[in-house]
Amino acid sequence: MNLDQFKPKTVYVTYIAATPEKVWQALTSGDITKQFFFGRRIEIELQPGGAFRFWQPDGKLDVEGKVVVCDPPRKLAVTWRVMWIEEMRKLPECLVTYQIDDLGKVVRLTMTEAHQIELDEKMLEGGRRGWPVILNNLKTLLETGSPLPAFDFMGEAKPSLDEMKEAARKFTEST
Amino acid sequence: MNTAPKFVYRTLIATTPEKLWAALTDPEFTEQYWGGTRLESEWTEGSRIVFRWKGKIVHDDKILKSEPPRLLSYTFKPLHMEELLAEPASRVTFEIVEFGGQSQRQGPVVQLTVTHEGFPTDSKIFPMISQGWPDILSSMKTLLETGHAIEFAKGSAE
Numbered sequence: 001m002n003l004d005q006f007k008p009k010t011v012y013v014t015y016i017a018a019t020p021e022k023v024w025q026a027l028t029s030g031d032i033t034k035q036f037f038f039g040r041r042i043e044i045e046l047q048p049g050g051a052f053r054f055w056q057p058d059g060k061l062d063v064e065g066k067v068v069v070c071d072p073p074r075k076l077a078v079t080w081r082v083m084w085i086e087e088m089r090k091l092p093e094c095l096v097t098y099q100i101d102d103l104g105k106v107v108r109l110t111m112t113e114a115h116q117i118e119l120d121e122k123m124l125e126g127g128r129r130g131w132p133v134i135l136n137n138l139k140t141l142l143e144t145g146s147p148l149p150a151f152d153f154m155g156e157a158k159p160s161l162d163e164m165k166e167a168a169r170k171f172t173e174s175t
Numbered sequence: 176m177n178t179a180p181k182f183v184y185r186t187l188i189a190t191t192p193e194k195l196w197a198a199l200t201d202p203e204f205t206e207q208y209w210g211g212t213r214l215e216s217e218w219t220e221g222s223r224i225v226f227r228w229k230g231k232i233v234h235d236d237k238i239l240k241s242e243p244p245r246l247l248s249y250t251f252k253p254l255h256m257e258e259l260l261a262e263p264a265s266r267v268t269f270e271i272v273e274f275g276g277q278s279q280r281q282g283p284v285v286q287l288t289v290t291h292e293g294f295p296t297d298s299k300i301f302p303m304i305s306q307g308w309p310d311i312l313s314s315m316k317t318l319l320e321t322g323h324a325i326e327f328a329k330g331s332a333e
Contacts, residue, residue, distance in 0.1 A: 015309065015310060015314065017317060017325055106326070132187060136187040139316065139317075140189060140320060143317055148187055149189055149282050149283065151284045153274075156274065
């Protein structure tokens with residue numbers, strides 16, 4: 001796969017007081033992702049070409065893709081197709097990369113969401129709102145043993161999610 | 176086309192808006208997570224804000240907006256690096272929103288959005304603050320949630 005065709009559109013950096021191994025384990029274990037990733041469980045075959053999915057708590061398929069780079073505990077890249085929003089399913093998949101840098105007592109985790117097409121900024125809004133929630137939850141979980149208190153994120157984000165769906169629908173119709 | 180760069184960073188913290196406001200405005204607090212930097216101001220619109228690092232003034236800026244505990248904005252101009260002195264002041268804004276918890280037992284979650292803008296297109300400061308804010312804000316979050324800042328931030332000025 002030619003990764004150069006994917007252009008970074010959203011980058012989020014956080015520093016976590018944990019080892020790279022702990023961060024890697026949290027990102028790739030379903031029992032842990034369900035605690036910080038909006039209740040979703042990851043299922044991932046940790047090798048290039050391996051299958052990757054997120055499942056929602058009610059068993060609905062959330063995200064689907066393939067492993068592109070697997071270099072534990074430093075780098076994981078997967079293709080990413082949003083399945084739970086009907087309007088998003090037909091879009092070309094994006095690429096999500098986690099880079100874990102060991103800085104001694106802390107790691108720097110960099111999440112990059114990259115796209116192979118030019119997208120309306122509105123279509124990036126879901127990720128721009130969601131990633132900080134996910135990765136701040138991960139940080140709190142690893143540093144304190146519990147995730148952030150639950151709050152109504154979907155309620156807060158609904159107007160921008162609706163705009164995102166509308167933009168995705170227009171994009172699909174125009175191609 | 177070159178457009179003026181703008182930096183936006185959101186973080187979520189298990190705390191209250193009042194405690195987060197204190198973390199942003201109390202020099203005893205900022206010193207712990209901001210690489211030893213003390214932020215000193217009366218925190219009212221138009222008042223002076225000084226960043227002091229190891230006794231030396233490294234920023235001498237002005238409060239643009241102050242609505243505790245929701246909104247804070249000030250000018251931003253580093254004075255401690257000669258190669259950056261020619262660049263005009265930018266501005267940084269902190270917006271604090273409280274999300275109601277789904278259960279009272281668990282306590283609130285606060286979203287902090289930091290927006291840093293007003294840079295020239297060829298800004299030398301922009302890449303530095305883009306690296307600096309995630310470092311400082313990660314350490315602040317850890318301090319608010321655990322009582323201890325992240326150790327790496329100590330001794331390194333933003």
